[in-house]
Amino acid sequence: MALIDLANPxxxxxxxxxxLPWLVAATSVAFAWGxxxxxxxxxxxxxxxxxxxxxxHVPNAWLSMFVWGVMSVAALGTLVWRHPLADVAAKCAxxxxxxxxxxxxxxxxxxxxxxxxxxxxxxxxxxSVLVLFxxxxxxxxxxxxxxxxxxxGRAAAVLTLVxxxxxxxxxxxxxxxxxxxQPASVFRIGxxxxxxxxxxxLIAMALAFTLLFITLHLAAMRNEILRRRVRTLxxxxxxxxx
Amino acid sequence: xxALTALFARDARIAVRIGGGAMMGVLFFLxxxxxxxxxxxxxxxLLRRIxxxxxxxxxxLSSLLALDRLFxxxxxxxxxxxxxxxxxxxELVIITKALAHWVTTGLPLVVASPILGLFLNLExxxxxxxxxxxxxxxxxxxFIGVVGAALATALRRGGLLLPVLVLPLTVPVLIFGVxxxxxxxxxxxxxxxxxTILCALTLMSGVVGPFAAAATLRYGIE
Numbered sequence: 001m002a003l004i005d006l007a008n009p010x011x012x013x014x015x016x017x018x019x020l021p022w023l024v025a026a027t028s029v030a031f032a033w034g035x036x037x038x039x040x041x042x043x044x045x046x047x048x049x050x051x052x053x054x055x056x057h058v059p060n061a062w063l064s065m066f067v068w069g070v071m072s073v074a075a076l077g078t079l080v081w082r083h084p085l086a087d088v089a090a091k092c093a094x095x096x097x098x099x100x101x102x103x104x105x106x107x108x109x110x111x112x113x114x115x116x117x118x119x120x121x122x123x124x125x126x127x128s129v130l131v132l133f134x135x136x137x138x139x140x141x142x143x144x145x146x147x148x149x150x151x152x153g154r155a156a157a158v159l160t161l162v163x164x165x166x167x168x169x170x171x172x173x174x175x176x177x178x179x180x181x182q183p184a185s186v187f188r189i190g191x192x193x194x195x196x197x198x199x200x201x202l203i204a205m206a207l208a209f210t211l212l213f214i215t216l217h218l219a220a221m222r223n224e225i226l227r228r229r230v231r232t233l234x235x236x237x238x239x240x241x242x
Numbered sequence: 243x244x245a246l247t248a249l250f251a252r253d254a255r256i257a258v259r260i261g262g263g264a265m266m267g268v269l270f271f272l273x274x275x276x277x278x279x280x281x282x283x284x285x286x287x288l289l290r291r292i293x294x295x296x297x298x299x300x301x302x303l304s305s306l307l308a309l310d311r312l313f314x315x316x317x318x319x320x321x322x323x324x325x326x327x328x329x330x331x332x333e334l335v336i337i338t339k340a341l342a343h344w345v346t347t348g349l350p351l352v353v354a355s356p357i358l359g360l361f362l363n364l365e366x367x368x369x370x371x372x373x374x375x376x377x378x379x380x381x382x383x384x385f386i387g388v389v390g391a392a393l394a395t396a397l398r399r400g401g402l403l404l405p406v407l408v409l410p411l412t413v414p415v416l417i418f419g420v421x422x423x424x425x426x427x428x429x430x431x432x433x434x435x436x437x438t439i440l441c442a443l444t445l446m447s448g449v450v451g452p453f454a455a456a457a458t459l460r461y462g463i464e
Contacts, residue, residue, distance in 0.1 A: 121284065122289075134273055
Protein backbone atom coordinates (compact mmCIF):
# COMPACT_ATOMS: atom_id res chain seq x y z
CA MET A 1 0.00 0.00 0.00
CA ALA A 2 1.63 3.19 -1.18
CA LEU A 3 1.72 6.35 0.93
CA ILE A 4 -0.79 7.96 -1.41
CA ASP A 5 -3.35 5.37 -0.37
CA LEU A 6 -3.39 6.97 3.07
CA ALA A 7 -5.11 9.96 1.49
CA ASN A 8 -8.25 7.83 1.40
CA PRO A 9 -9.99 8.51 4.71
CA UNK A 10 -11.45 5.04 5.02
CA UNK A 11 -8.11 3.33 4.47
CA UNK A 12 -6.51 5.78 6.87
CA UNK A 13 -9.06 5.00 9.60
CA UNK A 14 -8.57 1.27 9.09
CA UNK A 15 -4.82 1.59 9.29
CA UNK A 16 -5.00 3.74 12.41
CA UNK A 17 -7.30 1.30 14.16
CA UNK A 18 -4.81 -1.49 13.45
CA UNK A 19 -1.71 0.46 14.47
CA LEU A 20 -3.09 2.29 17.51
CA PRO A 21 -2.80 -0.53 20.11
CA TRP A 22 0.86 -1.02 19.15
CA LEU A 23 1.48 2.70 19.46
CA VAL A 24 -0.14 2.79 22.88
CA ALA A 25 2.06 -0.09 24.00
CA ALA A 26 5.18 1.55 22.58
CA THR A 27 4.35 4.85 24.29
CA SER A 28 3.84 3.11 27.64
CA VAL A 29 7.15 1.26 27.33
CA ALA A 30 8.94 4.46 26.34
CA PHE A 31 7.51 6.33 29.32
CA ALA A 32 8.43 3.50 31.66
CA TRP A 33 11.99 3.53 30.34
CA GLY A 34 12.22 7.31 30.45
CA UNK A 35 10.83 7.63 33.97
CA UNK A 36 13.15 4.87 35.17
CA UNK A 37 16.05 6.79 33.66
CA UNK A 38 14.80 9.95 35.36
CA UNK A 39 14.76 8.15 38.68
CA UNK A 40 18.32 6.95 38.16
CA UNK A 41 19.66 10.27 36.93
CA UNK A 42 21.98 12.14 39.32
CA UNK A 43 20.91 15.19 41.32
CA UNK A 44 22.26 18.54 40.30
CA UNK A 45 25.01 19.85 42.60
CA UNK A 46 23.20 23.18 42.97
CA UNK A 47 19.52 22.38 42.46
CA UNK A 48 19.34 18.95 44.06
CA UNK A 49 16.47 16.77 43.00
CA UNK A 50 14.50 19.75 41.63
CA UNK A 51 16.51 19.47 38.44
CA UNK A 52 14.37 16.47 37.51
CA UNK A 53 11.55 18.81 36.49
CA UNK A 54 13.80 19.29 33.46
CA UNK A 55 12.93 15.80 32.24
CA UNK A 56 9.31 16.87 31.84
CA HIS A 57 9.75 20.56 31.11
CA VAL A 58 12.28 20.27 28.25
CA PRO A 59 10.53 17.53 26.21
CA ASN A 60 7.24 19.44 26.50
CA ALA A 61 8.96 22.59 25.27
CA TRP A 62 10.60 20.76 22.37
CA LEU A 63 7.30 19.16 21.41
CA SER A 64 5.39 22.45 21.59
CA MET A 65 7.61 23.73 18.79
CA PHE A 66 7.68 20.41 16.96
CA VAL A 67 3.88 20.23 16.84
CA TRP A 68 3.69 23.72 15.32
CA GLY A 69 6.16 22.42 12.73
CA VAL A 70 3.86 19.46 12.05
CA MET A 71 0.96 21.87 11.70
CA SER A 72 2.99 23.98 9.25
CA VAL A 73 3.71 20.95 7.08
CA ALA A 74 0.02 20.06 7.22
CA ALA A 75 -0.80 23.66 6.25
CA LEU A 76 1.45 23.32 3.22
CA GLY A 77 -0.37 20.09 2.47
CA THR A 78 -3.67 21.95 2.49
CA LEU A 79 -2.62 24.98 0.51
CA VAL A 80 0.00 23.61 -1.88
CA TRP A 81 -0.45 19.88 -2.33
CA ARG A 82 -4.23 19.77 -1.69
CA HIS A 83 -3.88 16.58 0.38
CA PRO A 84 -7.35 15.51 1.57
CA LEU A 85 -6.32 14.73 5.12
CA ALA A 86 -3.97 17.66 5.62
CA ASP A 87 -6.53 19.93 7.28
CA VAL A 88 -7.65 17.06 9.52
CA ALA A 89 -4.05 16.64 10.64
CA ALA A 90 -3.71 20.37 11.30
CA LYS A 91 -6.96 20.63 13.23
CA CYS A 92 -6.15 17.67 15.46
CA ALA A 93 -2.57 18.73 16.17
CA UNK A 94 -3.50 22.16 17.52
CA UNK A 95 -5.06 21.17 20.89
CA UNK A 96 -2.28 18.65 21.56
CA UNK A 97 0.37 21.27 20.81
CA UNK A 98 -1.43 23.77 23.02
CA UNK A 99 -1.44 21.21 25.85
CA UNK A 100 2.31 20.62 25.48
CA UNK A 101 2.97 24.38 25.48
CA UNK A 102 0.77 24.83 28.53
CA UNK A 103 2.61 22.04 30.37
CA UNK A 104 5.96 23.53 29.41
CA UNK A 105 4.89 26.92 30.79
CA UNK A 106 3.45 25.46 33.99
CA UNK A 107 6.35 23.10 34.76
CA UNK A 108 8.81 25.85 33.94
CA UNK A 109 6.95 28.24 36.22
CA UNK A 110 6.95 25.72 39.09
CA UNK A 111 10.65 25.09 38.48
CA UNK A 112 11.39 28.80 38.41
CA UNK A 113 9.80 29.46 41.80
CA UNK A 114 12.41 27.59 43.86
CA UNK A 115 15.28 28.31 41.45
CA UNK A 116 14.79 31.94 40.41
CA UNK A 117 12.46 33.07 43.19
CA UNK A 118 9.63 33.99 40.85
CA UNK A 119 6.89 32.14 39.01
CA UNK A 120 7.19 34.32 35.95
CA UNK A 121 9.53 36.81 34.37
CA UNK A 122 9.07 38.63 31.09
CA UNK A 123 12.25 37.52 29.39
CA UNK A 124 12.62 36.59 25.74
CA UNK A 125 12.25 32.78 25.98
CA UNK A 126 9.23 32.74 28.32
CA UNK A 127 7.47 35.56 26.47
CA SER A 128 7.94 33.96 23.05
CA VAL A 129 6.62 30.61 24.33
CA LEU A 130 3.64 32.43 25.85
CA VAL A 131 3.05 34.07 22.47
CA LEU A 132 3.23 30.58 20.91
CA PHE A 133 0.56 29.43 23.38
CA UNK A 134 -1.67 32.35 22.45
CA UNK A 135 -1.19 31.51 18.76
CA UNK A 136 -2.18 27.89 19.40
CA UNK A 137 -5.37 29.13 21.06
CA UNK A 138 -5.93 31.53 18.17
CA UNK A 139 -5.70 28.72 15.61
CA UNK A 140 -8.11 26.62 17.70
CA UNK A 141 -10.47 29.59 17.88
CA UNK A 142 -10.26 30.11 14.12
CA UNK A 143 -11.21 26.47 13.54
CA UNK A 144 -14.33 27.00 15.64
CA UNK A 145 -15.42 30.19 13.92
CA UNK A 146 -16.29 28.82 10.49
CA UNK A 147 -18.89 26.10 10.07
CA UNK A 148 -17.55 24.39 6.96
CA UNK A 149 -14.42 22.39 7.89
CA UNK A 150 -12.76 22.81 4.48
CA UNK A 151 -13.01 26.60 4.49
CA UNK A 152 -11.92 26.75 8.10
CA GLY A 153 -8.96 24.56 7.17
CA ARG A 154 -7.71 26.95 4.54
CA ALA A 155 -7.94 29.95 6.85
CA ALA A 156 -6.21 28.08 9.66
CA ALA A 157 -3.47 26.95 7.25
CA VAL A 158 -2.58 30.53 6.39
CA LEU A 159 -2.51 31.51 10.06
CA THR A 160 -0.30 28.51 10.89
CA LEU A 161 2.26 29.35 8.22
CA VAL A 162 2.38 33.00 9.28
CA UNK A 163 2.84 31.94 12.90
CA UNK A 164 5.76 29.65 12.04
CA UNK A 165 8.00 32.72 12.19
CA UNK A 166 7.82 32.39 15.98
CA UNK A 167 9.69 29.07 16.01
CA UNK A 168 13.19 30.38 15.17
CA UNK A 169 12.53 33.33 17.50
CA UNK A 170 11.86 30.94 20.38
CA UNK A 171 14.85 28.76 19.58
CA UNK A 172 17.37 31.56 19.30
CA UNK A 173 15.82 33.94 21.85
CA UNK A 174 18.17 32.77 24.59
CA UNK A 175 21.14 33.54 22.33
CA UNK A 176 19.95 36.84 20.90
CA UNK A 177 18.76 38.46 24.12
CA UNK A 178 20.16 38.46 27.63
CA UNK A 179 17.61 36.30 29.39
CA UNK A 180 17.06 34.64 32.75
CA UNK A 181 16.28 31.33 31.02
CA GLN A 182 19.17 28.93 30.56
CA PRO A 183 20.91 29.16 27.17
CA ALA A 184 20.91 26.21 24.77
CA SER A 185 22.64 23.15 26.23
CA VAL A 186 21.58 20.34 23.92
CA PHE A 187 21.00 21.54 20.38
CA ARG A 188 23.81 23.98 19.84
CA ILE A 189 26.79 24.50 17.56
CA GLY A 190 29.76 22.80 19.17
CA UNK A 191 27.81 19.88 20.59
CA UNK A 192 25.76 19.55 23.71
CA UNK A 193 27.15 20.63 27.05
CA UNK A 194 24.94 18.44 29.19
CA UNK A 195 26.41 15.39 30.86
CA UNK A 196 25.55 12.02 29.33
CA UNK A 197 24.02 10.76 32.58
CA UNK A 198 21.35 13.43 32.17
CA UNK A 199 21.27 13.52 28.39
CA UNK A 200 20.21 9.90 27.95
CA UNK A 201 17.10 10.11 30.19
CA LEU A 202 16.28 13.45 28.57
CA ILE A 203 16.35 11.93 25.08
CA ALA A 204 14.36 8.96 26.39
CA MET A 205 11.63 11.21 27.81
CA ALA A 206 11.62 13.25 24.59
CA LEU A 207 11.11 10.05 22.62
CA ALA A 208 8.32 9.00 24.98
CA PHE A 209 6.52 12.34 24.63
CA THR A 210 6.92 12.21 20.84
CA LEU A 211 5.36 8.76 20.76
CA LEU A 212 2.58 10.14 22.95
CA PHE A 213 1.99 12.92 20.46
CA ILE A 214 1.90 10.49 17.53
CA THR A 215 -0.56 8.23 19.34
CA LEU A 216 -2.86 11.07 20.40
CA HIS A 217 -2.61 12.72 16.99
CA LEU A 218 -3.54 9.61 15.01
CA ALA A 219 -6.41 8.82 17.38
CA ALA A 220 -7.65 12.41 17.11
CA MET A 221 -7.44 12.31 13.30
CA ARG A 222 -9.50 9.14 13.25
CA ASN A 223 -12.07 10.78 15.54
CA GLU A 224 -12.19 13.92 13.39
CA ILE A 225 -12.77 11.89 10.20
CA LEU A 226 -15.62 10.03 11.91
CA ARG A 227 -16.99 13.30 13.28
CA ARG A 228 -17.09 14.81 9.79
CA ARG A 229 -18.90 11.75 8.52
CA VAL A 230 -21.51 12.17 11.24
CA ARG A 231 -21.85 15.84 10.35
CA THR A 232 -22.39 15.04 6.66
CA LEU A 233 -24.94 12.39 7.53
CA UNK A 234 -26.84 14.81 9.77
CA UNK A 235 -26.80 17.49 7.09
CA UNK A 236 -28.02 15.02 4.45
CA UNK A 237 -30.80 13.82 6.71
CA UNK A 238 -31.86 17.39 7.45
CA UNK A 239 -31.89 18.21 3.74
CA UNK A 240 -33.95 15.14 2.94
CA UNK A 241 -36.46 16.00 5.63
CA UNK A 242 -36.92 19.51 4.24
CA UNK B 243 -40.62 32.07 33.89
CA UNK B 244 -40.13 28.97 31.78
CA ALA B 245 -39.79 31.14 28.72
CA LEU B 246 -37.03 33.13 30.38
CA THR B 247 -35.23 29.94 31.44
CA ALA B 248 -35.46 28.62 27.90
CA LEU B 249 -34.13 31.91 26.56
CA PHE B 250 -31.20 31.80 29.00
CA ALA B 251 -30.35 28.23 27.99
CA ARG B 252 -30.64 29.09 24.28
CA ASP B 253 -28.35 32.09 24.56
CA ALA B 254 -25.79 30.19 26.59
CA ARG B 255 -25.82 27.28 24.16
CA ILE B 256 -25.41 29.46 21.08
CA ALA B 257 -22.58 31.39 22.74
CA VAL B 258 -20.41 28.35 23.33
CA ARG B 259 -20.95 26.85 19.89
CA ILE B 260 -19.19 27.61 16.63
CA GLY B 261 -19.49 31.30 15.78
CA GLY B 262 -20.65 32.13 19.28
CA GLY B 263 -17.48 33.77 20.46
CA ALA B 264 -17.70 32.91 24.14
CA MET B 265 -14.06 32.03 24.71
CA MET B 266 -12.79 34.74 22.39
CA GLY B 267 -13.04 37.27 25.21
CA VAL B 268 -10.64 35.30 27.38
CA LEU B 269 -8.20 34.99 24.49
CA PHE B 270 -8.31 38.75 23.93
CA PHE B 271 -7.83 39.31 27.67
CA LEU B 272 -4.75 37.09 27.57
CA UNK B 273 -3.42 38.93 24.52
CA UNK B 274 -3.87 42.36 26.11
CA UNK B 275 -2.15 41.31 29.32
CA UNK B 276 0.71 39.88 27.27
CA UNK B 277 1.04 43.11 25.30
CA UNK B 278 1.43 45.36 28.33
CA UNK B 279 4.92 44.16 29.36
CA UNK B 280 6.05 44.68 25.79
CA UNK B 281 4.96 48.29 26.13
CA UNK B 282 5.97 49.20 29.68
CA UNK B 283 8.99 46.95 29.98
CA UNK B 284 9.52 43.79 32.04
CA UNK B 285 10.16 45.51 35.38
CA UNK B 286 8.30 43.22 37.77
CA UNK B 287 7.95 45.82 40.51
CA LEU B 288 6.24 48.23 38.13
CA LEU B 289 3.99 45.49 36.79
CA ARG B 290 2.97 44.57 40.34
CA ARG B 291 1.95 48.18 41.00
CA ILE B 292 -0.13 48.60 37.85
CA UNK B 293 -1.25 44.97 37.67
CA UNK B 294 -4.80 45.43 38.98
CA UNK B 295 -5.31 48.31 36.58
CA UNK B 296 -4.09 46.23 33.63
CA UNK B 297 -6.38 43.37 34.57
CA UNK B 298 -9.36 45.68 34.90
CA UNK B 299 -8.63 47.40 31.59
CA UNK B 300 -8.22 44.04 29.84
CA UNK B 301 -11.48 42.75 31.29
CA UNK B 302 -13.27 45.97 30.31
CA LEU B 303 -12.03 45.89 26.71
CA SER B 304 -12.78 42.17 26.37
CA SER B 305 -16.34 42.70 27.63
CA LEU B 306 -16.83 45.57 25.22
CA LEU B 307 -15.68 43.57 22.21
CA ALA B 308 -18.13 40.74 22.85
CA LEU B 309 -21.14 43.03 23.29
CA ASP B 310 -22.29 43.26 19.71
CA ARG B 311 -23.37 39.65 19.62
CA LEU B 312 -26.03 40.37 22.26
CA PHE B 313 -28.71 41.50 19.82
CA UNK B 314 -27.12 41.60 16.37
CA UNK B 315 -27.41 37.86 15.62
CA UNK B 316 -31.02 37.75 16.76
CA UNK B 317 -31.84 40.84 14.74
CA UNK B 318 -30.32 39.31 11.61
CA UNK B 319 -32.31 36.10 11.64
CA UNK B 320 -35.53 37.66 12.87
CA UNK B 321 -35.75 36.14 16.33
CA UNK B 322 -35.46 39.60 17.87
CA UNK B 323 -38.88 40.49 16.47
CA UNK B 324 -40.37 37.40 18.06
CA UNK B 325 -38.68 38.24 21.36
CA UNK B 326 -40.12 41.76 21.19
CA UNK B 327 -43.62 40.39 20.73
CA UNK B 328 -43.33 37.77 23.46
CA UNK B 329 -45.34 37.76 26.66
CA UNK B 330 -42.61 38.27 29.30
CA UNK B 331 -41.81 41.94 29.82
CA UNK B 332 -39.05 43.13 27.53
CA GLU B 333 -37.02 44.39 30.49
CA LEU B 334 -36.94 40.90 32.02
CA VAL B 335 -36.04 39.40 28.66
CA ILE B 336 -33.11 41.77 28.35
CA ILE B 337 -31.95 40.99 31.89
CA THR B 338 -32.04 37.28 31.01
CA LYS B 339 -30.03 37.81 27.82
CA ALA B 340 -27.55 40.00 29.68
CA LEU B 341 -27.11 37.35 32.37
CA ALA B 342 -26.55 34.64 29.77
CA HIS B 343 -24.03 36.92 28.08
CA TRP B 344 -22.24 37.54 31.38
CA VAL B 345 -22.06 33.85 32.24
CA THR B 346 -20.51 33.01 28.89
CA THR B 347 -18.30 36.08 28.44
CA GLY B 348 -17.73 37.86 31.76
CA LEU B 349 -17.40 34.88 34.08
CA PRO B 350 -14.58 33.26 32.05
CA LEU B 351 -12.71 36.57 32.35
CA VAL B 352 -13.08 36.44 36.13
CA VAL B 353 -11.83 32.85 36.19
CA ALA B 354 -8.84 33.71 33.99
CA SER B 355 -7.83 36.81 35.96
CA PRO B 356 -5.84 35.12 38.77
CA ILE B 357 -3.71 33.24 36.22
CA LEU B 358 -3.05 36.45 34.34
CA GLY B 359 -2.36 38.14 37.65
CA LEU B 360 0.48 35.65 38.17
CA PHE B 361 1.98 36.86 34.90
CA LEU B 362 1.95 40.39 36.33
CA ASN B 363 3.60 39.29 39.58
CA LEU B 364 0.63 40.21 41.77
CA GLU B 365 0.72 39.03 45.36
CA UNK B 366 -2.07 36.77 46.67
CA UNK B 367 -4.01 39.61 48.33
CA UNK B 368 -4.08 41.55 45.09
CA UNK B 369 -5.09 38.42 43.17
CA UNK B 370 -8.00 37.73 45.49
CA UNK B 371 -9.11 41.37 45.50
CA UNK B 372 -8.96 41.53 41.71
CA UNK B 373 -11.04 38.38 41.32
CA UNK B 374 -13.63 39.64 43.79
CA UNK B 375 -13.95 43.10 42.26
CA UNK B 376 -14.09 41.65 38.74
CA UNK B 377 -16.75 39.17 39.85
CA UNK B 378 -18.89 42.03 41.13
CA UNK B 379 -17.96 44.55 38.45
CA UNK B 380 -18.21 42.58 35.19
CA UNK B 381 -22.02 42.24 35.44
CA UNK B 382 -22.12 46.03 35.62
CA UNK B 383 -20.10 46.18 32.41
CA UNK B 384 -22.57 43.83 30.75
CA PHE B 385 -25.65 45.70 31.99
CA ILE B 386 -24.24 49.06 30.86
CA GLY B 387 -23.17 47.48 27.58
CA VAL B 388 -26.69 46.26 26.96
CA VAL B 389 -27.71 49.87 26.29
CA GLY B 390 -25.05 50.35 23.66
CA ALA B 391 -25.78 46.93 22.15
CA ALA B 392 -29.43 47.87 21.78
CA LEU B 393 -28.50 51.20 20.21
CA ALA B 394 -26.17 49.54 17.75
CA THR B 395 -28.46 46.63 16.88
CA ALA B 396 -29.74 47.90 13.60
CA LEU B 397 -26.37 49.18 12.44
CA ARG B 398 -24.70 46.79 10.09
CA ARG B 399 -21.37 48.55 9.81
CA GLY B 400 -21.21 49.75 13.39
CA GLY B 401 -17.55 49.00 13.78
CA LEU B 402 -16.18 50.60 16.89
CA LEU B 403 -19.29 52.67 17.54
CA LEU B 404 -20.52 50.31 20.20
CA PRO B 405 -17.39 50.45 22.38
CA VAL B 406 -17.24 54.22 21.93
CA LEU B 407 -20.83 54.54 23.14
CA VAL B 408 -20.34 52.32 26.15
CA LEU B 409 -16.88 53.31 27.32
CA PRO B 410 -17.74 56.62 29.01
CA LEU B 411 -20.55 54.97 30.93
CA THR B 412 -18.26 52.25 32.28
CA VAL B 413 -15.69 54.64 33.68
CA PRO B 414 -17.19 54.73 37.22
CA VAL B 415 -17.11 50.93 37.35
CA LEU B 416 -13.47 50.97 36.31
CA ILE B 417 -12.56 53.64 38.87
CA PHE B 418 -14.15 51.89 41.80
CA GLY B 419 -12.99 48.46 40.70
CA VAL B 420 -9.34 49.47 40.62
CA UNK B 421 -9.78 51.59 43.78
CA UNK B 422 -11.17 48.61 45.67
CA UNK B 423 -8.32 46.35 44.55
CA UNK B 424 -5.66 48.90 45.45
CA UNK B 425 -7.40 49.54 48.78
CA UNK B 426 -7.07 45.85 49.61
CA UNK B 427 -3.35 45.89 48.78
CA UNK B 428 -2.04 49.30 49.80
CA UNK B 429 -4.77 51.07 51.76
CA UNK B 430 -5.27 53.50 53.47
CA UNK B 431 -8.94 53.36 52.50
CA UNK B 432 -10.60 50.19 53.81
CA UNK B 433 -11.53 47.68 51.08
CA UNK B 434 -15.21 47.86 51.93
CA UNK B 435 -15.74 51.49 50.96
CA UNK B 436 -15.07 51.38 47.23
CA UNK B 437 -16.27 47.78 47.09
CA THR B 438 -19.76 48.57 48.32
CA ILE B 439 -19.98 51.44 45.86
CA LEU B 440 -18.99 48.96 43.14
CA CYS B 441 -21.79 46.63 44.25
CA ALA B 442 -24.18 49.57 44.17
CA LEU B 443 -23.09 50.43 40.63
CA THR B 444 -23.78 46.87 39.52
CA LEU B 445 -27.23 46.80 41.11
CA MET B 446 -28.10 50.22 39.69
CA SER B 447 -26.96 49.36 36.18
CA GLY B 448 -28.89 46.10 36.44
CA VAL B 449 -32.06 48.18 36.65
CA VAL B 450 -31.28 51.22 34.51
CA GLY B 451 -29.51 49.38 31.69
CA PRO B 452 -32.29 46.94 30.76
CA PHE B 453 -34.94 49.66 31.00
CA ALA B 454 -32.99 51.94 28.68
CA ALA B 455 -32.25 49.05 26.31
CA ALA B 456 -35.91 48.00 26.27
CA ALA B 457 -36.97 51.54 25.36
CA THR B 458 -34.40 51.57 22.57
CA LEU B 459 -35.50 48.24 21.16
CA ARG B 460 -39.18 49.11 21.36
CA TYR B 461 -38.99 52.46 19.63
CA GLY B 462 -35.74 52.22 17.72
CA ILE B 463 -36.16 49.01 15.74
CA GLU B 464 -38.55 49.16 12.84
